[in-house]
Amino acid sequence: MVLRDATQADVPVLVELWADVLRRVGTEDQEADLRHVIERLDPALERIVVAEYDGQVAGAVMLKATTATPLNLEPLVQAVSPHVLPAFRRRGVGRALMEATVSFAEERGIGHVGSGALSVSRDANRFLARLGLGPQAVLRAGATATVRSRLDALRPGQGRGRAISQVLAARRSQRHRDASPASKG
Ligand SMILES: CC(C)(COP(=O)(O)OP(=O)(O)OC[C@H]1O[C@@H](n2cnc3c(N)ncnc32)[C@H](O)[C@@H]1OP(=O)(O)O)[C@@H](O)C(=O)NCCC(=O)NCCS
Incomplete structure (x- = not known):
């Protein structure tokens, strides 16, 4: 197995490898995204490590020297999406990517x-847990518009309460129209 830095020539296979974690756009746009990421890597702080197995790209990970969070300034190396193509799993490629992660941290x-x-990926969670990475947080995300509508619905006097009062008001005015002389005959 050989570990090396990613080049622009790796972009198509990296799109295949990382399809699930890239923007939900067409392949061409995903390739453009990765070309952009590789072009803008800061070599002092970032690296994309590609693992080759028998001369074929088998997996990759992006490494980023950062802090634990924007508020917690404890230095930390993020191993972003260590992925191995299904045909190459359980041969030590994932472990080699994590060794590269640890070396990157040690060097700095x-x-x-x-x-x-992903919380649903038992294999990946077990893989990371066995290497001593404990769970720290659950990342939750939702569409901005969904969160906005839920917040609106929770606002006092808004949302469901307002919807019910609107329905009642509509029924009242309907009864009023039905009862008025103009609506008879
Ligand atoms: C998680 C993932 C990166 C592991 O990659 P991998 O190359 O299969 O990892 P390894 O081969 O180093 O180790 C995987 C398991 O195979 C075992 N293994 C390693 N070499 C082996 C061999 N020659 N024969 C049998 N088993 C072997 C390891 O002990 C390990 O077992 P464990 O999970 O019970 O600890 C890979 O499964 C993957 O890409 N998953 C989908 C993407 C994903 O969810 N990534 C999220 C971040 S981890």
């Missing part, structure tokens, strides 16, 4: 490494 004297796995 950074005391922590972190990564993320």
Whole structure:
């Protein structure tokens, strides 16, 4: 197995590897995104490591020296999306990507490494847990418009309460129209 830095020539296979974690756009746009990411890597702080197995790209991870959070300034290396193509799994490629992560942290004297796995992915969570990465937080995300509408609905006097009062008001005015002389005959 060989570990090396990603180049622009890797973009098509990286799009295949990371399809689930890229923007939900067409392949061409996903390729453009990755070309942009590779072009703008800051070599002092970032790296995309590609693992080759028998001369074929088998997996990759993006490394980023950052802090634990924007508020917690404890230095940390983020292993962003360590992924291995299904045909190459359970051969130590994932472990090699995490070794590259740890070396990247050690070279910079950074005391922590972190990564993320989908909560539904038992294999990925077990893989990270076995390497000593404990769960720290659950990342939740939703469409801005959804969160806005839920907030609106929760506002006192708004949302469901307002909807019910609107329905009652509409019924009242309907009864009023039905009862008025103009509506007879
Ligand atoms: C999680 C993931 C990166 C692991 O990659 P991998 O290359 O299969 O990882 P490894 O081969 O190093 O280790 C995986 C398991 O295979 C075992 N293994 C390693 N070499 C092996 C071999 N030669 N024979 C049998 N098993 C082996 C390891 O012990 C490990 O077992 P564990 O999960 O019980 O600890 C990969 O499954 C993946 O890409 N998953 C989908 C993407 C994802 O969810 N990534 C999120 C972040 S982890």
